[in-house]
Amino acid sequence: MDPVTKAVFASWNWRPEVILSLLLVGVLYGVGWWRLRRKRRRDRGVANGWRLTAYLAGLLLIALALLSPIEALAGQFFFMHMIQHLLLIMLAPPLLMLANPLPFVLWGLPAGGRHIAGRGLSHVLHRESAFRRTLRTVTGPGIVWMVYVSLLVGWHDPNAYNLALTNQWVHDLEHFSFFLPSLAYWWLVVGAGPRIHKQMSTPARMAFVVAAIPPTMLLGVSIAFATAPIYTYYLGVPRPWGLSVLQDQMLGGVIMWVPGSMMYIIATLILAAGWLQTEDRKPPLPIDQWSTNETMAAPGIKVKGKSG
Numbered sequence: 001m002d003p004v005t006k007a008v009f010a011s012w013n014w015r016p017e018v019i020l021s022l023l024l025v026g027v028l029y030g031v032g033w034w035r036l037r038r039k040r041r042r043d044r045g046v047a048n049g050w051r052l053t054a055y056l057a058g059l060l061l062i063a064l065a066l067l068s069p070i071e072a073l074a075g076q077f078f079f080m081h082m083i084q085h086l087l088l089i090m091l092a093p094p095l096l097m098l099a100n101p102l103p104f105v106l107w108g109l110p111a112g113g114r115h116i117a118g119r120g121l122s123h124v125l126h127r128e129s130a131f132r133r134t135l136r137t138v139t140g141p142g143i144v145w146m147v148y149v150s151l152l153v154g155w156h157d158p159n160a161y162n163l164a165l166t167n168q169w170v171h172d173l174e175h176f177s178f179f180l181p182s183l184a185y186w187w188l189v190v191g192a193g194p195r196i197h198k199q200m201s202t203p204a205r206m207a208f209v210v211a212a213i214p215p216t217m218l219l220g221v222s223i224a225f226a227t228a229p230i231y232t233y234y235l236g237v238p239r240p241w242g243l244s245v246l247q248d249q250m251l252g253g254v255i256m257w258v259p260g261s262m263m264y265i266i267a268t269l270i271l272a273a274g275w276l277q278t279e280d281r282k283p284p285l286p287i288d289q290w291s292t293n294e295t296m297a298a299p300g301i302k303v304k305g306k307s308g
Contacts (some may be wrong), residue, residue: 006126007093007154008126010069011069011071011072012067012068012069013066013067014067014072015066015067018062018063018066018067019063019067020290022059022062022063025101025105025252026055026056026059027108028053028104028105028108029055029099029104029105029108030052030056030082030108031108032103032104032105032106032107032108032109032297033047033051033052033055033104033107033108034047035047035107035108036103036104036107039293047104048256049103051098051099051100052099054096054098054099054165054206054235055095055096055099055101055104057071057095058091058092058093058095058096058099059092059096059156061088061091061092062087062092062164062179063093063097064087064173065084065087065088065175069072070083070084070087071084074097074235075165075237075238076233076237076238076240077243077248077252078231078245078248078249078251078252079248079251079252079255079273081252082252082253082256082260083255084253085256086256086260086263087179087260088175088179088182089152089178089179089182090182090260090263090264091263092179092182093182093183094186094187094188094189094190094265094267096183097183097186097187097189097190097192098190098192099192100190100192100193101191101192102192102193106118107122112120119286120147124198125194126237131197134179135196136196136197139188139196139283140197140198141188141200142206143182144181144185144188145185145208145211145212147181147184148181148182148184148185148212148292149212150215151177151178151181152178152215152219153219153243155174155177155178155213156219156223157230158230160174161231161233162233162307166232166233167232177255185212187201187207188208189205189208189209190272191298201274202271202274202275202278203275203295205271206268206272206275209264209268209271210264211268212264213261213264213265215267216256216257217257217260217261218254218256220253220254220257220258220260220261221253222253223249223250223252223256224249224250224252224253224254224256225253225297226246226249226250226253227246228246229245229246229249230249231249234248234249268283
């Protein structure tokens, strides 16, 4: 391994605020999961193993995106920055939301803290509270989709993108403004707590997920097929591994276009599979409800004794 590559892969970014935040929410969830599992020994569906696995996997992906050499490589390669965004937008948030973190984190608090936090949440999320109404409005599907897409496209404006790579504070803001709307987006899809919205039907959730594909795909295609460097920041940094700026840019666009779109397609297929299983489990209608002349006749066909 050449010295440059060795140095890059040894560049772990040990940021205390990120490490402590991930440890805190990880420990709270883990403790809460264990307490609920012991409390509901007969109902392991609440604190089952896959929820804990999903949550820890989500935290691990955040750590990988922000602390591993991916962070250093994102400053050298556009395609690595796209991989970092993929982890923070399309992989970690759905895993965290599938774990339904709110009740588990609350149960991870000490008894006194859990009581205070529970009362506070009950107050602000009360059905008639102004906060709940405001939160329900600003996190409606249409607004969340618009914010989600606008930030994704907006941060890939050349000026905004270059500024993020030259200023750590702006770079952190970029990641934060990607991650939070992504959590809200997948919160609506998964239906995790707190449940302040009417649960969308499965077809509606499928449409909501599919609606994110066109902007992601179009942005990726436009970057992949650009004939000149879009992000001038990469013109002034060392280019290890012999990858030119245009090749790097094309690869990054393809990553956003293909794997980025595939994440939504996979989510849609999972929703569709769950919907079909639910339909299969529905009991058949009693014979007296479907085998009558009226229900068997096609619309417009006269049934004996009745007009169609």
